[in-house]
Amino acid sequence: MNESRIQQLREYLNQNGMKQTKQRDLIASTFFKTKKHVRIEELLQEVRKSEPNIGYVTVYRTLLLLKECGLAHQRHFGEGQSLFENAGEHHDHMICIKCGAITEFEDDRIEDLQEKVCESFNFKMVSHRHEIYGACSRCQKE
Amino acid sequence: MNESRIQQLREYLNQNGMKQTKQRDLIASTFFKTKKHVRIEELLQEVRKSEPNIGYVTVYRTLLLLKECGLAHQRHFGEGQSLFENAGEHHDHMICIKCGAITEFEDDRIEDLQEKVCESFNFKMVSHRHEIYGACSRCQKE
DNA sequence: ATAAACCTGAAAATGACTTTCAATATCGAT
DNA sequence: ATCGATATTGAAAGTCATTTTCAGGTTTAT
Secondary structure, eight states: OHHHHHHHHHHHHHHTTOOOOHHHHHHHHHHHHSOSEEEHHHHHHHHHTTOTTOOHHHHHHHHHHHHHTTSEEEEOOSSSSOEEEEOOSOOEEEEETTTOOEEEEOOHHHHHHHHHHHHHHTOEEEEEEEEEEEEOHHHHHO | OHHHHHHHHHHHHHHTTOOOOHHHHHHHHHHHHSOSEEEHHHHHHHHHTTOTTOOHHHHHHHHHHHHHTTSEEEEOOSSSSOEEEEOOSOOEEEEETTTOOEEEEOOHHHHHHHHHHHHHHTOEEEEEEEEEEEEOHHHHHO
């Protein structure tokens, strides 16, 4: 199924007069294989295991590209660096302020109520973020 | 009622061996008088109408101070600069991606469900952010 | 195989803070 | 009201995480 994502990327490249390169292939496929959320720097370290000469900028640009074609989302939890998330079903996040662990959650009832709120304001929702910050169960014990 | 906030600030300063200065007074009272959300730069322009020599850094530090004593919240909508919000009851936000207008909303049912989600993950919530991005009613017409 | 268009990586530039530091102002004690 | 120890100020320098620039290097349609 990572194959189909690579395909999706290639189509996007073609349709936009962009070229397929080994760097893009490597970066994208590595991204699809990593855990759900990665920082640019982490992904860079990962791809350099295969191609030590790849530059930060290329990873950065490829991630923006994946974002453009809908295969990745960029998240800004708290401060500092942003995380890129493998696209998939929509989820919201719980972020542990102690250890940084990210847990995803989904609640249709919340989503419904959210829609209702928008209707009541005559607001047309395009996207949303719902993040809960606190202590994960592991960190509560310590 | 802005008076009571100024009082609150003074008490905090006293209790922490900090000093009351005319810059802090001006910046704080100006902040309390502005619209609910301001950027550092905007507040700087505002206070400079009374005191042209006030520096960016002083506004910045005063805002952090207000945040420390609970009189302001710092928000990071989208990218770029952060906004400081006059503290008050808790609200979530709807941000228009066209004109930037910010509307607040509150829904107890959502808050309840959020608590339930946390319980189910044994997660101890400290804070949360719930932001809806889209087009406000005014911008939908255009 | 060629040329036009696109990519790459290194380095420089940017934006939004944060920190440093010498000069100034504050406040409790006199 | 004056002192002096301590805190605050503003300008300038420093950080950090991207973003942009640019001189080669690749791709790909022909």
